[in-house]
Amino acid sequence: MSDTPSPAKPxxxxxxxxxxxxxxNGHLRSAMEVREVLGLDTLHMVPAPQPPLRDMPQVSAAQRLALLTAGIGDTPGLLADDRELHRKGPSYSVDTLAELRQQYGEKVPLVMVIGFDAFLRLAQWDRAEQLFELAHLVVIARPGYQSPWPCSLKELVGDRAVDSVATMMQHARGSLLMLELPSLMTISATYIRQRLSDGKSVRYLVPEAVEQAIFHQGLYQSSE
Incomplete structure (x- = not known):
């Protein structure tokens, strides 16, 4: 037998x-399945303090980070990443990808995961043309859900689409993969906030640790 060690998996x-x-639970289950399907060592879950294309969140970024950390708990491979909380102004994904690229090096496959609704607005993102220079893009598709791509999105994506994880991972960046996950959990944060505001239970919609933290801190609940 050879004493030469086998090369480490990239x-x-x-x-x-x-x-x-x-x-x-929809966020967290999707994160777990994405990590498994893509074979990721670490999936950085990054709360945005001030999303450029969405309304301001109801609670502070620090509180949302604490809830995310509680929700992840000891789940292997998922990481609550606070890097965007240290920036001033809107949170731009291209800056976060640039930081991750610098952290892990040029040869490591880096993947940005987004939902299909966000993908349809991708051409509106800040420095959208630079995203593929830094990472692959994986879009969580909805089974049976079809919506036409805007012309600006088609132009941005070009011929970057691939049909398998294996093909995508041959390179460090630059591809687009549409991905359907095994579990389809149609939970929305809007629905959860409304239930909390109405004084209704969110049991089994969020992890128990998140539920306990929400009620302990009085988050999202009506002041009436």
Missing amino acids: LRIGMLGGTFDPVH
Whole structure:
């Protein structure tokens, strides 16, 4: 037998941004499945303090980060990443990807994961043309859901689409993959906030640790 050690498997890193207002079981289950399907070593879940194309979240970025950290708990491979909380002004994914690229190096496959609704607005993002220079893009598709791509999006994506994880991971960046996840959990943060405001239960919609933190701190609940 040879004493030569087998080469280490190259790292695969992912980024999943969002408001997480609040984080719920749909977010976390999707994150787990994305990590498994893509074979990611670490998926950075990055709360946005001030999303440029969305309304301001109801609670502070620090509170949402704390809820996300509680929700992840000891789940392997998921990381609550606070890097955007240290910036002033709007949160731009291109800046976060640039930081991750610098952190992990040029050869590591880096993947940004977004939902289909966000993908349809991708051409409106700040420095959108630079995203593919830094990372791959994986879009969580909805089974049976079709919507035409805007012309600006078609132009941005070009011929970058691939049909498999294996093909995408042959390179460190630059591809687009549409991905359907095994579980389809149609939970929305808007629905959870409304239930909390109405004084209704969110049990089994969010992790128990998140539910306890929300009620302990009185988050999202009506002041009446």
